[in-house]
Amino acid sequence: MNHLGPELREDELAGLLAAGSPDALSDAYRRWSPLVHTIALRSLRDPHDAEDVTQQVFVSAWNGRHTLRPDQGSLVAWLVGITKHRIADVRTQRYRAHRNLTAVAAHTTTHASSPHDEECAERLLVAHELERMGDPRGTVLRMAFIEDRPHEEIATQLGLPLGTVKSHVRRGLIHLRTRLKEVEDVSS
Structure with missing residues (x-):
């Protein structure tokens, strides 16, 4: 250039x-x-x-x-x-995510929760976090874990280098783990 x-x-x-x-x-x-x-x-x-x-x-x-x-x-x-x-x-995204996490945690602590409720709350949280991540990271994680596609296929379909796809998966999983732990800590 x-x-x-x-x-x-x-x-x-x-x-x-x-x-x-x-x-x-x-x-x-x-x-x-x-x-x-x-x-x-x-x-x-x-x-x-x-x-x-x-x-x-x-x-x-x-x-x-x-x-x-x-x-x-x-x-x-x-x-x-x-x-x-x-x-x-x-x-604004941070505020909304915090508000949503607080609402889920409050619901979980004030209502007798079944394993199904907790699983549903975790799925909602994961879906919200994937949406919040945006493209391409959220899309990469969705394709890798929800659609169960191999990294090579994701790289080809999105036109990204394989290393970039792997990096998005690694960083995205770290992010999700942190957010799930935050919800767990708030609801404890």
Whole structure:
């Protein structure tokens, strides 16, 4: 991929990005992804969420490039604005997940629960967490464990490297284990 160079002014880069230049997006990412990541990390205090937000910001920037108005503000301010929205989205997801987990835990502790109720609650929690993970991790886990597909098939179908699929499975399982333990601890 060609880089447009550090000598390109921010307003020129913004104009190229708004016009649909992939090289402009690449240069914007190279210049400002460390800033976006730092803002996300300081706000969310989770390296994985900060990485996800950083990626989402630049995907959103590309998809929303038609809204960029270089004559009305700086490109970096526009990216920071997108960053704040993505951070708010993550916080909203966290709040909803916590609220749902608390409701499940409260229901479990206040009602005599049967093994069937507990299994149902765990399935709901797993389904919620897979949805919350989003793509591709949630999809990879769904395909691997609910649909019982081999990693190679998942990689081929999703167009991902096999190592990436395995990494999503490993990280996703760690995440699910942590969330299930949190619910267990709350309901104890």
